[in-house]
Amino acid sequence: MGVSHLSDGPEPWSRRGVLAVLAAVPAAVLTGCGSRAGASDATSGTTPAASTAASTATASASASATAKAPTLTLTPADGSRNADFTSPVKVTASSGTLSHVRVAASDGAALAGSFDESRTTWTSDRNPYSGTAYTVTAAVSVAATAGAGTGTQDAAEQALSFTTRTPANTFVGRFTPEAGSTSGVGMPVSVTFTHAVTDRAAVEKAITVTADPQVEVVGHWFSDTRLDFRPEEYWAAGTKITLALRLKDVEGASGVYGTQSKDVTFHIGREQISTVDLAAKTMTVRRDGRTLATYPVSGGDAEHSTWSGIMVISERFEKTRMESSTVGLGDEYDIDDVPHAQRLTTSGTFIHGNYWASSSVFGGSNTTHGCIGLRDAKGGGDTSEPGHAFYESSMLGDVVVVENSGEDTVDPANGLNGWNMLWVNWRAGSAF
DSSP states (O other), X not given: OOOOOOTTSOOOBXXXXXXXXXXXXXXXXXXXXXXXXXXXXXXXXXXXHHHHHHHHXXXXXXXXHHHHOOBEEEESOTTOSSBOOSSOOEEEESSSEEEEEEEEETTSOEEOEEEOTTXXXXXXXXXXXXXXXXXXXXXXXXXXXXXXXXXXXXOOOEEEEEEBOOOSEEEOEEEXXXXXXXEOTTOOEEEEEXXXXXXXXXXXXTEEEEEESOOOOEEEEEETTEEEEXXXXXXXXXXXXXXEEEOBTOEEETTXXXXXXEEEEEEEOOOEEEEEETTTTEEEEXXXXXXXXXXXXXXXXXXXXXXXXXXXXXEEEEEEEEEGGGGTOTTSOEEEEEEEXXXXXXXXXXXXXXXXXXXXGTTTOOOBSSSEEEEOXXXXXXXXXXXXXXXXXXXXXXXXXXXXXXXXXXXXXXXTOGGGSOHHHHHHTSOO
């Protein structure tokens, strides 16, 4: 930064960021009283000694003013191009008081901050963001110098700058459901991280889920890459859910930092809960507390029983391929056009249409490899079939409860099925 001069004022900031406030010293005025050569020094109004003393006083005042000139210290250092972003920004004046400080990112967003009691140090309320250029403007109030009156005066404003480094290793949280979507009352907010998290408290603190109407929402870690949020009971129909991600520069693991700072909203639609009774081989669908339909179904056979418990629809396909080798069952089946398939577990449990089994199977016997089958037509085009009708009435996040299957309750981590966990145990899985 070069030296500039302001007219009728003190010298602004020097190359080293030092504000020199020079004392005002009147120049000596020499007055001639006559034309006689060799006039005495007394006649001229000054003496060589007085002139020397005035010169010495001027030099002394200048030196004194220079000695008192305030220096601004910036942390991170002024001009740094690879600055740390894990500590607050500080601006400190060596003398005088800071009259104002502004720290702004390249997009104009300012860092809020506060002064200490002596107003010699300003500290930002939060850390600067990584990979961001910042401009710092500050000025100091100093005591008025001799000849300039009493009180204080503001020094010229100085502009400083720094750019924070971009971390080499980062992570993001991929969330379910999708932003702006509408889901059933069983849909949790599930966040999956692209890097294993070791500081769960720091990451969970940076994520909040709020509901309108208000209800307590608590996080539960299923693993070092998955964090789900839900209330104690199903969401109320019509709830608006807001997910606030403040993962930007949060250190989730050693040297691995988050990159997101965003808010997303979801909505809960009507309440639909379907209960599958595999002893009776029926499914009763209830919508907002009223029975919508009852369908005959077929569940898992004795060797491939269906999981019991509360399951949530997490994916929907009008048509999909189902191959037994993908779920550890060898080459028992490979059907490339299964209609109206809706996923209930990560391990491969679906509720889906079935056109290849005899109609007498549905409501009569459990013959599947663990899925729940409803009668359907090949191609799925017959709207009168139960498979089509149930698919059309469903949405992501709807609840399907399986009873009397002869199988254990599904693992809460197997799909979006945390509702199978007692509330006290759910809360125990939070980092707080």
